[in-house]
Amino acid sequence: MPHVPGTQETAVKLVGVNKWYGKFQVLRNLNLSVARGERIVVCGPSGSGKSTMIRCINGLEEHQEGRILVDGTELTDDGKIGDAIRREVGMVFQHFNLFPHLTILENCTLAPMKVRGLSKAEAEEVAMHYLTRVRIPDQAGKYPGALSGGQQQRVAIARALCMKPKIMLFDEPTSALDPEMVKEVLDTMVGLAGDGMTMLCVTHEMGFARQVADRVIFMDKGEIVEEAPPAEFFDNPKNERSRQFLAQILH
Amino acid sequence: MRQFTDWQITTLLLDAAVWTVVLSLIAFVGGALLGLVVTVMRVSGKKPLERLSAGFIAAVQSIPLLMLIFLCFFGPAVVGVEISPWVAAATALILFAAAFLAEIWRSSIQAVPRGQWEAGKALGLRFLQVFRDIVAPQALRLAVPPTVGFSVQVVKGTALTSIIGFVELTKAGTMLNNVTFRPFFVFAVVALVYFALCYPLSYASRLLERRLASR
Ligand SMILES: Nc1ncnc2c1ncn2[C@@H]1O[C@H](COP(=O)(O)OP(=O)(O)OP(=O)(O)O)[C@@H](O)[C@H]1O
Ligand SMILES: [Mg+2]
Numbered sequence: 001m002p003h004v005p006g007t008q009e010t011a012v013k014l015v016g017v018n019k020w021y022g023k024f025q026v027l028r029n030l031n032l033s034v035a036r037g038e039r040i041v042v043c044g045p046s047g048s049g050k051s052t053m054i055r056c057i058n059g060l061e062e063h064q065e066g067r068i069l070v071d072g073t074e075l076t077d078d079g080k081i082g083d084a085i086r087r088e089v090g091m092v093f094q095h096f097n098l099f100p101h102l103t104i105l106e107n108c109t110l111a112p113m114k115v116r117g118l119s120k121a122e123a124e125e126v127a128m129h130y131l132t133r134v135r136i137p138d139q140a141g142k143y144p145g146a147l148s149g150g151q152q153q154r155v156a157i158a159r160a161l162c163m164k165p166k167i168m169l170f171d172e173p174t175s176a177l178d179p180e181m182v183k184e185v186l187d188t189m190v191g192l193a194g195d196g197m198t199m200l201c202v203t204h205e206m207g208f209a210r211q212v213a214d215r216v217i218f219m220d221k222g223e224i225v226e227e228a229p230p231a232e233f234f235d236n237p238k239n240e241r242s243r244q245f246l247a248q249i250l251h
Numbered sequence: 252m253r254q255f256t257d258w259q260i261t262t263l264l265l266d267a268a269v270w271t272v273v274l275s276l277i278a279f280v281g282g283a284l285l286g287l288v289v290t291v292m293r294v295s296g297k298k299p300l301e302r303l304s305a306g307f308i309a310a311v312q313s314i315p316l317l318m319l320i321f322l323c324f325f326g327p328a329v330v331g332v333e334i335s336p337w338v339a340a341a342t343a344l345i346l347f348a349a350a351f352l353a354e355i356w357r358s359s360i361q362a363v364p365r366g367q368w369e370a371g372k373a374l375g376l377r378f379l380q381v382f383r384d385i386v387a388p389q390a391l392r393l394a395v396p397p398t399v400g401f402s403v404q405v406v407k408g409t410a411l412t413s414i415i416g417f418v419e420l421t422k423a424g425t426m427l428n429n430v431t432f433r434p435f436f437v438f439a440v441v442a443l444v445y446f447a448l449c450y451p452l453s454y455a456s457r458l459l460e461r462r463l464a465s466r
Pocket of ligand 1: 050
């Protein structure tokens, strides 16, 4: 059957993925299948390869062995395929990575105009729609430096959404924020989850995981060690390493 | 020995200074265009392109400008091509400026955080789009003062082309000295003209540095 974008039941599929940095193996035989609309929370100790896995899914990092399929398309080292996949996959970074020389509105309209070919007016309409959704339409004319961390991260989410991605990746979106700003970002993400967005989210926010995740993936030393619904994972972890990890983050 | 008034000497030198300015402009504009290509290659993330551009920069920076001029002038003769001092001088200075500008710009670009490249790439922008719309504008702020500062080196570098017979300010000074036997006066005027050309550039560079830093 010919591949029709957006019709695949499996949004992301990893098959036997291995990755090395020099001699050091960061990812070990990762197998994962994420259904359309599914919400995955990835957790695990520092250095376990969570960021690396997330970044392999949109081709920011290359994997050396195994296959990664995004919406049915296999990610190869062909740059054009990578660009095409990244158009459909939004990413939110720990440190926001807004473009400091552009206004909030311009941050949100750049890619839709350059990549999707929207006119300025169309792109601004889309941008204002999503800026309203993350509840900062009134900051559109400001530069990122004038916003708080929580506001910047919400802009980063809106910027990604302006590309109308099919899948959203989050890499510790709240861990660089002051505690009082964590909630506003998590609320935005909960809203997104409510809309049926396919989400892969690296986070240690266990309340968020319990509230929205369909599955929690626990990684350690480059491996997926445990995979379970949040209630099961938090209340009754099967693996010894998961138990140790949970004991640490829950004190 | 012919008699020249001070004023005649000065006007002859000023006439020749026009060629110093023209050569400087050609070297700077040509060097900037070639330098931009070398810079993009240098940061492209493609190993062969990076090696090629790094090799070019290293080679040009390790050779005295005078040797570069000689190579450009005498090199083509080896393969039987006659080349005017003019073309040789312009070529050598363009290569010289390109290598140094590429190095200045590379460091400005690398001062832009990696997360900026990644965020652009993650939005589906292609390499050149990320470079042009996200990284270059941020790098530009850092690059302007040293770039303007480097233009002084280009102006002064043109003096060396006098050796292969290109008649610019320095060559005109040498020739006038030969007929007037007034080296101090002639070369004092030459030096003053260079100062008048270069000082505003170094001043502008410092001013820009302060302006951009205070933003
Ligand atoms: N570019 C790189 N070169 C070499 N080693 C790297 C590189 N990036 C990451 N690593 C190593 O790979 C391992 C996994 O890193 P990764 O950032 O994926 O971990 P993580 O689970 O996201 O950790 P954290 O919770 O600290 O963000 C770490 O040991 C890290 O030191
Ligand atoms: Mg990480």
